[in-house]
Amino acid sequence: MKRTLYNEDHEAFRVSVRGWLEREVTPRLDEFIEAKAIPRDVWIEAGKQGFLGLEIEDEYGGSQADDYRFNAVMSEELSRVSAALSSCLGIHADIVAPYLRDLCTEEQKQRWLPAFCTGELVTAIGMTEPSGGSDLAALKTTAVRDGDVWVLNGSKTFITNGYSADLVVVAARTTPGSGARGISLFGVEATMEGFSRGRKLDKVGQTESDTSELFFDNVRVPMANLIGELDRGFIHMMERLPQERLGAAVSNIAHAAGILDETLDYIKERKAFGQPVGSFQHNKFLAAELVTKIEVSQAFVDQCVLAFNEGTLTAVDAAKAKWWSAEIQNDVIDACVQLYGGYGYMNEYRVARAWRDARVTKIWAGSNEIMKELIGRDLGL
Ligand SMILES: Cc1cc2nc3c(=O)[nH]c(=O)nc-3n(C[C@H](O)[C@H](O)[C@H](O)COP(=O)(O)OP(=O)(O)OC[C@H]3O[C@@H](n4cnc5c(N)ncnc54)[C@H](O)[C@@H]3O)c2cc1C
Known part of the structure; x- marks a missing residue:
């Protein structure tokens, strides 16, 4: 279409x-x-x-x-x-x-x-901690005021660009015991004393991105590095997560669409029993399903992009786009691996790498379960 x-x-x-x-x-x-x-x-x-x-x-x-x-x-x-x-x-x-x-x-x-x-x-954003990412309001990293600085203690994990970032937007608790209402955002510069990084984490896929743990050991962050309003960090994050989820949806569909295009070329060329593997009715129907899944999903995501431009994209619609696109991406690429046969399992083929790269999209940017939780709540459930 x-x-x-x-x-x-x-x-x-x-x-x-x-x-x-x-x-x-x-x-x-x-x-x-x-x-x-x-x-x-x-x-x-x-x-x-x-x-x-x-x-x-x-x-x-x-x-x-x-x-x-x-x-x-x-x-x-x-x-x-x-x-x-x-x-x-x-x-x-x-x-x-x-x-x-x-x-x-x-x-x-x-x-x-x-x-x-x-x-x-280069920048990164540090929300997730070793003790949990889904329940952001329960984060444990603290920022305690000491004269004209905030003293940060705690750690973050799974941070994309974490190893190379020069500036990390870090969410930390500024008012103990007040849940989501006591969190603030800080610009932590990599040169600050007490800031350190763990190793580059060894991931299943997306190897070429640096994903790291970050540690804050009495990091003295000047007042001038508070980002946004004190104690409103959770709201600042919630307001911007729909854009993050829209971006994830755009990327998920494009990733799968690219691999599907390559797979369609492959199954027109690759022969078994004297004919292209794509010409067997099972595979032809499968290809038809995959193309339909991509195009129908793309239409929803495109509509979300337009809504975002108009300022009307809701957090719930962004959540729908995020979880759905992640499922479709994984389903489509898994089917592409199957259509490639044994070559689909070889790292030298892009389809194999794509299969590993895709898996994380159901987990990050708010897991698919959390997306469904948001949608379910909106249904009054
Ligand atoms: C490669 C990679 C890059 C990442 N980049 C970043 C980054 O740059 N910055 C950042 O801050 N974070 C980043 N993350 C972290 C990511 O956002 C979290 O992994 C994600 O939010 C899930 O948190 P968790 O891993 O702590 O899982 P948990 O919160 O421990 O959840 C475990 C499981 O329980 C499920 N679950 C939790 N609560 C509920 C519930 N209420 N109902 C049903 N199921 C539930 C989850 O869906 C999940 O399946 C990255 C993660 C990865 C893997």
Whole structure:
């Protein structure tokens, strides 16, 4: 089905993102996997191309696109090349960006945003802790006021860009015993004394992204690094999670659609019993189902993008888009592995890597169970 989401400006932007990926990224993917990280020169080059500051005002070096469709194009193109690259750049440019743009003071913006846009300052967001990620209100990292600083103690885990980030937006408890109402956000700079990182975590998939534990041992964070309002960090996060979930949905569908396209080519060429494997009725019907699943899901996600642009995307619709797209992505890619036969289980084939890369999307950005919890509550249940 022809999509009507994008106009010629978005398609022109897609051409430039795709060109950059083909020139600078695709030939180096094995290097990224080996390093378990996106090298800094790739960030810097992405910054030069204007890909990191889509949401940032032009006075700080961004392009202030004010149109989520550019983020979506970016996310689709990255996901088709590498789900992990999409996660790393997405955390920075699509997830952290709105926190800095909406909540930072003028002084903070001047301090952080120009380098954020050039890729010299890589960011991460630390919500999840070893004791749990779903129940954010129960987080244990503390920030205690001492004169004109906040003293942070605790740890975070599974943090995307955690190993390479220069600035981490950290959620910490500022008022003990007051649940969701006592949490605040801080900009923790990697150079601060008492801040350290664990190893790059050894993941099942998305190897080329650096995912890390972070430790805060009496980190003295200046008052000037409080992001947003004191004790309103939970609300700041809740207000921005729909955008994170929309981004996840866009990326999930694009990732699966890319692998499905490659699989359709493969089953037209690969022969068994003297005929293309795609021509067996079972496989033909399976391919028909997979294409339908992608296109029907895409229509819902595209509608969510438009609603987001209009300021009407609800947290519940974003939750539907997130869990559904994650299920479809995993179902479709699993079926693609089957259609590739034994080659589908070989790491040198993109389909095999995609299968491992996809699994996390049902877990992160709010697990699929938590998404259904939100939707169920909205039904009055
Ligand atoms: C590769 C990767 C990258 C990540 N990047 C980041 C990042 O950059 N920043 C960040 O802050 N976090 C990040 N996360 C963390 C991620 O958001 C959490 O893993 C996720 O929110 C789930 O939290 P948990 O792992 O603690 O699971 P738990 O909260 O312990 O949940 C365990 C299981 O119980 C289920 N469950 C929990 N509560 C309920 C309930 N009420 N009803 C039904 N089921 C429930 C969950 O769905 C899950 O299946 C990342 C995770 C991974 C794996």
